[in-house]
Amino acid sequence: MTPDILLAGAGLANGLIALALRAARPDLRVLLLDRAAGPSDGHTWSCHDPDLSPEWLARLKPLRRGNWSDQEVRFPRHARRLRTGYGSLDGAALARAVLDAGAQIRWNSDIVALDAQGATLACGTRIEAGAVLDGRGAQPSRHLTVGFQKFVGVELETDAPHGVPRPMIMDATVTQEDGYRFIYLLPFSSTRILIEDTRYSDGGDLDDDALAAASHDYARARGWTGAEVRRERGILPIALAHDAAGFWDDHATGAVPVGLRAGFFHPVTGYSLPYAARVADVVAGLPGAPTTDAARAAIRDFALARARQDRFLRLLNRMLFRGCAPERRYTLLQRFYRMPEGLIERFYAGRLTLADQLRIVTGKPPIPIGTAIRCLPERPLLKEDA
Numbered sequence: 294m295t296p297d298i299l300l301a302g303a304g305l306a307n308g309l310i311a312l313a314l315r316a317a318r319p320d321l322r323v324l325l326l327d328r329a330a331g332p333s334d335g336h337t338w339s340c341h342d343p344d345l346s347p348e349w350l351a352r353l354k355p356l357r358r359g360n361w362s363d364q365e366v367r368f369p370r371h372a373r374r375l376r377t378g379y380g381s382l383d384g385a386a387l388a389r390a391v392l393d394a395g396a397q398i399r400w401n402s403d404i405v406a407l408d409a410q411g412a413t414l415a416c417g418t419r420i421e422a423g424a425v426l427d428g429r430g431a432q433p434s435r436h437l438t439v440g441f442q443k444f445v446g447v448e449l450e451t452d453a454p455h456g457v458p459r460p461m462i463m464d465a466t467v468t469q470e471d472g473y474r475f476i477y478l479l480p481f482s483s484t485r486i487l488i489e490d491t492r493y494s495d496g497g498d499l500d501d502d503a504l505a506a507a508s509h510d511y512a513r514a515r516g517w518t519g520a521e522v523r524r525e526r527g528i529l530p531i532a533l534a535h536d537a538a539g540f541w542d543d544h545a546t547g548a549v550p551v552g553l554r555a556g557f558f559h560p561v562t563g564y565s566l567p568y569a570a571r572v573a574d575v576v577a578g579l580p581g582a583p584t585t586d587a588a589r590a591a592i593r594d595f596a597l598a599r600a601r602q603d604r605f606l607r608l609l610n611r612m613l614f615r616g617c618a619p620e621r622r623y624t625l626l627q628r629f630y631r632m633p634e635g636l637i638e639r640f641y642a643g644r645l646t647l648a649d650q651l652r653i654v655t656g657k658p659p660i661p662i663g664t665a666i667r668c669l670p671e672r673p674l675l676k677e678d679a
């Protein structure tokens with residue numbers, strides 16, 4: 294079978310593209326290739342419900358491993374429950390949905406060469422398609438300057454109910470170390486909980502054992518005993534400066550990058566699910582028989598518009614990473630979480646209005662005004678990496 298669209302990588306971005314494509318264009322043959330033996334259990338892809346369009350929320354909600362109607366945060370001087378829904382998807386459920394939608398996934402397919410016409414696998418097989426997208430995960434780019442969100446999560450089956458009723462997006466009452474540190478909790482059932490020690494750090498090195506031990510220490514301090522049943526780790530990029538036009542000039546030929554590879558992630562959280570859903574809609578909306586060039590043009594347009602919209606979020610990151618001493622970073626988040634709930638939702642959804650932006654930076658300045666002004670320009674940070 295010659296596919297109409299070849300998706301390199303069967304992870305989050307391409308999984309959502311396959312779902313959207315098969316829903317909008319059941320006539321198209323969609324093939325995903327992945328070098329892994331099967332879907333990863335090393336992920337829980339979560340997001341706030343308002344991050345997704347109503348259509349995507351309706352599509353993903355039944356697939357999600359967890360759906361919660363509210364969430365909370367905790368800081369040394371502020372705690373809050375928010376009525377915003379939250380949910381988590383895992384790799385197995387996404388892969389199942391992709392197959393159910395009629396796309397094909399070929400596991401154990403290590404791509405050694407990829408171009409605008411197709412892929413060559415390590416075994417020598419060549420597969421060609423009308424359109425070729427590259428969703429093989431993050432890749433450093435000289436057009437993107439980043440800080441890091443690093444975490445190790447341990448999922449525990451607790452001996453007794455843990456008593457956590459809803460996601461704890463940030464418990465920043467823990468000792469501040471290696472930048473902004475907080476614990477993230479996802480209670481999948483009354484005795485199943487993910488405990489993730491997270492740090493917003495300048496360096497991308499991750500001491501897995503130390504962070505896993507810290508997550509276990511947190512569990513012990515809360516009185517939870519039980520067995521670790523799963524572990525996940527991540528070093529996510531946090532965008533300080535981004536030259537999207539430069540990135541796309543470098544990708545004017547070849548397969549079209551999508552997902553983290555194309556810089557499609559929320560600049561402050563590093564989360565890519567909501568952006569991946571929007572890119573999937575762009576691909577599903579391509580007219581006629583999709584080609585690599587048509588996909589590139591549409592995705593590039595989306596990327597440039599997105600990068601413009603995200604300018605303010607990158608400024609906030611520069612204030613957090615370059616304008617604030619690592620042990621004081623939590624104060625910016627503590628202040629942010631006093632804002633109206635609608636603004637917080639729009640922040641995570643990447644839909645801040647101008648009024649929201651003004652509200653975030655006015656009032657009692659979170660960092661000295663001189664320091665804030667020094668954080669304004671984005672270009673010099675890109676030159677550092679060039």
Ligand SMILES: Cc1cc2nc3c(=O)[nH]c(=O)nc-3n(C[C@H](O)[C@H](O)[C@H](O)COP(=O)(O)OP(=O)(O)OC[C@H]3O[C@@H](n4cnc5c(N)ncnc54)[C@H](O)[C@@H]3O)c2cc1C
Binds near residue numbers: 428552554563
């Ligand atoms: C542990 C963890 C938790 C995360 N949690 C969240 C979250 O809760 N919410 C959120 O929005 N984001 C989350 N993220 C961030 C981000 O959304 C994910 O990393 C997401 O998986 C990125 O999607 P992607 O499609 O770009 O890459 P991936 O989902 O990583 O997919 C890339 C795929 O390409 C395959 N591949 C790579 N090279 C080749 C090759 N040569 N040949 C064939 N296949 C190849 C890989 O096997 C992989 O399956 C998390 C990241 C991690 C690491």
